[in-house]
Amino acid sequence: MKSIxxxxxxxxxAGMIHGRNYAKNVQNARLVAVCDPNVESLKAAQEELGVEIGYSDYREVLRDDDIDAVIVVTPTQFHCEIVVAAAKAKKHILCEKPFGVNEEECQxxxxxxxxxNVKLQVGFMRRFDESFRQAKALVDQGVIGDVVLVKSLTHGPSELxxxxxxxxxSSGPIGEVNSHDLDTLRWFTGSEVESVYAIGGNFxxxxxKEKYPDYYDTVSMNMKxxxxxxxxxxxAQYVQYGYDARxxxxxxxxxxxxxxxxxxNVVVANKDGEVNKSAMHSWTYLFKDAYAREDQAFIDCILHNTQPEVTGYDGLMSVRLVRLALQSLLEERIVYVEEEKSNG
Structure with a gap:
């Protein structure tokens, strides 16, 4: 079979997570080049990944006829420019989330x-996590009957x-951590959001608060x-106890x-009657295997000419829901999708 x-x-x-996978763990794929405008970061990546070819300008990548596909893990503001240029250069694309700055860019x-006619996959790695995939399979098999309610949370530990x-x-936690949850809800319900109501606060x-009065570190959203x-x-952001995704x-x-x-999966009970478990410290650890499956799925969809499991439309809908939820939070009201469309 051809190698991509x-x-x-x-x-x-995040980029190096993909880089390590393509350097070692993805079948029928070869990491032949890396690109970064930061010279030090570029050289360090080349050395760690064992890649001879390094580019400081993505345009050089697109002129390289030996490259079949690109993995775009830049700041979001550059996604549209790079993805559009890559598509025009006939390179297949795996783009990390958030897909774009706004819905217009996504479209x-x-x-x-x-x-x-190039493949475009968006990086929602939870769809490739073994536990989440098993849950989705059970839902599709009707094990719990018809889905009524889906709840999802993400808490991040890092200082901002x-x-x-x-x-x-940044859009705050809604954009920084909850875009994965919003995608999870669409995935498990198999439906689109009709309305959203969000409340939050800076705790x-x-x-x-004085410099950034609108900032919130905790948010709760309800959707129909x-x-x-x-x-x-x-x-929530800066929870400090560890990374949490359920x-x-x-x-x-x-x-x-x-x-x-x-x-x-280890619980320690000590002589003082305390029961302890180690908290998850990082999303990079929790979803390590999911990233590997995500990267493999991208190559497989190219080789087998199938639709990516996570499409550009999924990326667009996440960006849309982040915007609507933030609008609800700031305006302190329920936002209806149809109302928003008519006003637009």
Whole structure:
């Protein structure tokens, strides 16, 4: 079977997860080049990954006829420019989330990829996590009857960088951590959101309230879907105790729980009557295997000419729901999707 030659564009923390996979763990793929405008980061990536070819400008990548596909893991503001150019250069694309800055960018990337007959996959790795996939299979088999309510949460432990307090740039937890949850709800319900209501507050960074009055570190969202199903999402940043990603799917005949706060399935009870489990410290650890499956699925869809499991439309819908939920939070009201469309 043909081997797909891949170039990684963006060698930061998330980029290197993909880079390590394509260097070692993905069948029928070869990591032949890496690209990053930061010379030090580029050289470090080349050395670690054992890749001879390094580009500082993505345009050089697209002129390389030996490269079949690109993995775009740059800051979101550059996704549209790079993805559109890559599609026009007939390179298949795996683009990390958030897919684009806005829905217009997302639609443009979808259209150009379709026009040039290239595969476009968006990086929602939870869809490739073994536990989440097993839960989805059980739902599809009707084990819990009809889905009634899907709840999903993500809590991140890291202290924020200055720019993240400006929600005009980061969208706060809704954009930074909950885009995965919003995709999870669409995936498990098989439906689209009809309305969303979000409330939130700044509880962990009170010293930033004067400079960033709209910033919130905790959010709770309720959603209703077009077919009547219900959804609930909660998100938080700088929780400090560890990384946390879980979901619950309630059906007419039962429920399914996905995820656990613990790093290991080990519980220690001591002489003081305390019971302890180690918390999950990072999403990079929790979803390590999911990233590998995601990267393999991208290559497989190219080789077998099948639709990616996570499409550009899925990426667009996540960007849309982040925007609507943030609008609900700021305007302190329920936002109806149809109302929003008519006003647009």
């Amino acid at each position: 030659n891949v170039c990684l564009i963006g060698t930061g923390r 443009l990337m979808i259209d150009v990829a379709k026009e040039n 960088k200055e720019w993240m307090y400006d929600i005009s740039k 962990r960074s009170p010293e930033m 879907f077009n077919d009547g199903k219900l959804g609930a999402v909660d998100g 979901a619950e799917i309630l059906g007419t005949h039962g429920s399914i729980l996905v995820g656990d706060q613990s790093k290991l």
